[in-house]
Amino acid sequence: MKEELLSCHEKIKPFIHRTPVMNSRLLNEISGADIYFKCENFQRMGAFKMRGAAHAIANLSEEEKARGVVTHSSGNFAQGVSLAAQSQGVKAYIVMPSNAPEVKKAAVRAYDGEIIICPPTIEDREANAQKVVDEKGATFLHPSNNTDVILGQGTAALELLEDHPDLEYILTPVGGGGLVAGSALAAHFFGDNCKCIGGEPMEADDAWRSLQSGKIEKNETSNTIADGLRTHLGHLNFPIIQQYVEEIIRVDEDEIIEAMKLIWERMKIIIEPSCAVPFAALLREKEKFAGKKVGIVLSGGNVDLAKLPF
Amino acid sequence: MKEELLSCHEKIKPFIHRTPVMNSRLLNEISGADIYFKCENFQRMGAFKMRGAAHAIANLSEEEKARGVVTHSSGNFAQGVSLAAQSQGVKAYIVMPSNAPEVKKAAVRAYDGEIIICPPTIEDREANAQKVVDEKGATFLHPSNNTDVILGQGTAALELLEDHPDLEYILTPVGGGGLVAGSALAAHFFGDNCKCIGGEPMEADDAWRSLQSGKIEKNETSNTIADGLRTHLGHLNFPIIQQYVEEIIRVDEDEIIEAMKLIWERMKIIIEPSCAVPFAALLREKEKFAGKKVGIVLSGGNVDLAKLPF
Numbered sequence: 076m077k078e079e080l081l082s083c084h085e086k087i088k089p090f091i092h093r094t095p096v097m098n099s100r101l102l103n104e105i106s107g108a109d110i111y112f113k114c115e116n117f118q119r120m121g122a123f124k125m126r127g128a129a130h131a132i133a134n135l136s137e138e139e140k141a142r143g144v145v146t147h148s149s150g151n152f153a154q155g156v157s158l159a160a161q162s163q164g165v166k167a168y169i170v171m172p173s174n175a176p177e178v179k180k181a182a183v184r185a186y187d188g189e190i191i192i193c194p195p196t197i198e199d200r201e202a203n204a205q206k207v208v209d210e211k212g213a214t215f216l217h218p219s220n221n222t223d224v225i226l227g228q229g230t231a232a233l234e235l236l237e238d239h240p241d242l243e244y245i246l247t248p249v250g251g252g253g254l255v256a257g258s259a260l261a262a263h264f265f266g267d268n269c270k271c272i273g274g275e276p277m278e279a280d281d282a283w284r285s286l287q288s289g290k291i292e293k294n295e296t297s298n299t300i301a302d303g304l305r306t307h308l309g310h311l312n313f314p315i316i317q318q319y320v321e322e323i324i325r326v327d328e329d330e331i332i333e334a335m336k337l338i339w340e341r342m343k344i345i346i347e348p349s350c351a352v353p354f355a356a357l358l359r360e361k362e363k364f365a366g367k368k369v370g371i372v373l374s375g376g377n378v379d380l381a382k383l384p385f
Numbered sequence: 386m387k388e389e390l391l392s393c394h395e396k397i398k399p400f401i402h403r404t405p406v407m408n409s410r411l412l413n414e415i416s417g418a419d420i421y422f423k424c425e426n427f428q429r430m431g432a433f434k435m436r437g438a439a440h441a442i443a444n445l446s447e448e449e450k451a452r453g454v455v456t457h458s459s460g461n462f463a464q465g466v467s468l469a470a471q472s473q474g475v476k477a478y479i480v481m482p483s484n485a486p487e488v489k490k491a492a493v494r495a496y497d498g499e500i501i502i503c504p505p506t507i508e509d510r511e512a513n514a515q516k517v518v519d520e521k522g523a524t525f526l527h528p529s530n531n532t533d534v535i536l537g538q539g540t541a542a543l544e545l546l547e548d549h550p551d552l553e554y555i556l557t558p559v560g561g562g563g564l565v566a567g568s569a570l571a572a573h574f575f576g577d578n579c580k581c582i583g584g585e586p587m588e589a590d591d592a593w594r595s596l597q598s599g600k601i602e603k604n605e606t607s608n609t610i611a612d613g614l615r616t617h618l619g620h621l622n623f624p625i626i627q628q629y630v631e632e633i634i635r636v637d638e639d640e641i642i643e644a645m646k647l648i649w650e651r652m653k654i655i656i657e658p659s660c661a662v663p664f665a666a667l668l669r670e671k672e673k674f675a676g677k678k679v680g681i682v683l684s685g686g687n688v689d690l691a692k693l694p695f
Contacts, residue, residue: 095405097427116653117407336690343426343655343686376653380646380695 076226077264080257083130083226084233090129090162094118094231096238101341106357108364111242112338113235116346116376120186123231123374124155124218127253130227131216132159140165142212147193147200149175150303151375152218157188168213170203172196178379219251220309229257235370236265245370246353249273249282249323250304252312258372259319269370270321274356276300276331281307282316283323300384301331303349303375324356331355332384338373348384350374386536387574390567393440393536394543400439400472404428404541406548406680411651416667418674421552422648423545426656426686430496433541433684434465434528437563440537441526442469450475452522457503457510459485460613461685462528467498478523480513482506488689529561530619539567545680546575555680556663559583559592559633560614562622568682569629579680580631584666586610586641591617592626593633610694611641613659613685634666641665642694648683658694660684 094114103109115123132144143166146156153169160167169188171180172195183190193203207213218224231254232245245262249255259271275282278299284292291313297305308316326334335351338344353371357364404424413419425433442454453476456466463479470477479498481490482505493500503513517523528534541564542555555576557568569581585592588609594602601623607615618626636644645661648654663681667674 121653339655339690343431345649345653345655380649380693383690383693385690 076260079226080229080233080261080264083223084230086133087126087129087227087230090159091126092117092119093234096235097342097344099342102337105337106364107361107366108357109366109368110357111235111239111368111370112342113231113370113372114344115231116344116350116373120151120154120158120182121375121377122151122155123228123254123372124151125159126230127221127224127227128152128155128159128216129162131221131223132163132165134223135165135214139214142214143168144216145170145204145207145211145213146216146218147171147204148218149179151377153179153188154182154186156216157183157186161187168207168211170200170207172200176379217309219253219306220311221253222311225253225257225312225315226260227257228254229261231372232258232261232370233265235372236261236269239368239370241267241368242269242370243367244364245269245271245372246274246357247271247372248301248304248349248352248374249275250349251306252282252308252316254372254374255320256312256315259315263319271319272321272356273323274353275323275325276304276352277325277327279305280325283325285313286317286323299331300328301349301352303347304352324360326352326355326359330359334358336385345376345378346373347375347378350376386570389536390539390543390571390574393533394540396443397436397439397537397540400469401436402427402429403544406545407652407654409652412647415647416674417671417676418667419676419678420667421545421549421678421680422652423541423680423682424654425541426654426660426683430461430464430468430492431685431687432461432465433538433564433682434461435469436540437531437534437537438462438465438469438526439472441531441533442473442475444533445475445524449524452524453478454526455480455514455517455521455523456526456528457481457514458528459489461687463489463498464492464496466526467493467496471497478517478521480510480517482510486689527619529563529616530621531563532621535563535567535622535625536570537567538564539571541682542568542571542680543575545682546571546579549678549680551577551678552579552680553677554674555579555581555682556584556667557581557682558611558614558659558662558684559585560659561616562592562618562626564682564684565630566622566625569625573629581629582631582666583633584663585633585635586614586662587635587637589615590635593635595623596627596633609641610638611659611662613657614662634670636662636665636669640669644668646695655686655688656683657685657688660686
C-alpha cells in the first residue's frame, strides 16, 4: 500500500489544505510526552474526512463522475463529500435523517450537495442511498469502509511523518475505522518503527472488543459525547487494524471532556469531542508515553458552540 | 523609532513565540477582503501583552532587575509581566483587585508572580502598586502608557509585515492604546504605504472621542463584552496615535459577538471578545476594505469557557 498512499496524496493535494502541526509547551509539561498535533480541525470543511472523500472521487472514471456520488451521513462525511465533489465538478447526493440539525444541512447546501431527507433509521438511510444508486447511477461512498477513503484519511499521518519522521507513536480516534486504519498504514510504511494506537470511548468500545474477539463487534448503546465515534468497523478496514494497529486505549467520558477542555484552553483551538479522545488516551496512560515523541491527529473542529460540555 | 522597533524585536525574540499568520477562504468570501490574521492568541500566556512586558523588563538595568517589577492588572498584562519576569529571572509583584477571578490569580501564580490583593478601586490599585515601588524599589510597568511596552506590542505588526510586506491595512483593537500605537509605528516604518486602523467598541469609544477632541477622553461607562478595551489612552501613546493611526472604527456589541462567532466557527480558533473588534470593524465597513490586503492582529485567546456569549 506504500505506493498507493503516495499516489493518493499527490491526487488529493489540489483539493486539501496541508494542515499545520502545533505543539504546546504546557501540554507537554502536563502529559510528560513531546506531542505534535496534526490540526485537521483546520482542514477544509473542518475535518480530515475531506481527504478520503477527495480521494474516492478523484479515483472515479469520467463516466462515474458524470453520474455523481451519494452517501448517507449527518456528520462530517456529508460535508466532506459535498465539498470534495464540488471541487471536482461532481454532483453529490447526501441522504440525511429528518432529525439532522439545520446547521448540518446548511453546511451541505453551502457546498452544493443535494440533500435527500429520510426517516432517522439506518435502514431508511441505506434504502434511500440505494435508490439514488439505482435511479441516478451514482456511486455510493462509504465514510470509512472504502479502500480509497482509508488511504485518503491516511495522508494526514503521512504529512505528519514527513514533518516529523522520528515520531514514536501516532494516535488517532477510532470511529468507523477509516482514519485509524489509514494512519496505521502510514505509520508502518513511512515511520521509523512508529506505532499507531487508537483512542476509543468506553461507551462505544466496539473496536476494542473487535480486536479481542477477532470479529467485528457492534455497540448495543453508544452514550458518548464523542458523536463521531459511535459507528463500528468495516470488513475492509478491520483486517488493516488487526495487522497494523498496536492497541486501542479506552477512555471515560470525563476524561474526554477534560482532554477537550485542556486543548481549548491551552492551545486556543477548537476541536470536536471525538477529536479529544486520543489525547485523553495519552493522559490516561502517561507512563507509556513519558518522554516519547507522539503525533496526534486532531480530527475535526465542527462543534455546536451552543452545546459545549463545559 | 524604526531602529528602536528592530532592536526591541531582537531583544524579545528569546522570550516570545513567532506566532503564525492564518487566513481563511471563507472569511475572505464573507468580507470581500484578503485577510491575514496574526495569531497572538497563540502567543505565550495567550496574548500579545507578553511582547511589551518582555521588552520593558529586558531594558531594565541589572540593579533594577534585582529589585523586581510591579504592575496592577487583573487581565492579560498581569500574566504577561509574570511570565516575562519569570523568563528573565526577575521578581514580579502583581496588584490585583479582591474581586479578580480565581482563574486569573492562578495563572499569575503559575508564572511565579507574587499577588498583592487590594480593594477593587483604581485608587487602591495605584496606591498598592506605589507602595511596592517605595518599599521594594521595584519598577512600575504600565500596561500601555510606556514606550518600551508600546514598541514591544508593535513587534506583532512588524512580524506580520515581514511575512506580508504588501499589506494595505493593519487593524488592531484599541484599549489603553499600546497595541494600536506600536502597530501604527510598525506600519509607518515597515509597511509600503500601509495604514493602521483601530477598532473600538461604541460602548467604550474614548479613543475615538479623543481623536475628535484632541485630548485624552475617558469613558463614563464601559458596558462592553470587550473587557480588554475599557481603559483610556495615555500621554505617551496618544501623540503616536494622533500622528500615525489613520482612523478608529467603532462597532456595536452585537457586531463584536457576531465577528467573534465567525472566527470561532470558521477558523476553529479561540479568541477573546476584545480580539474580535477589528474584524467586526472590517465587516462594518466592507466597502473600504473590498479587495484589499488586510492584516488583523488577533490580540489574545484567554476566555472563560463557562461564560461565552453564544
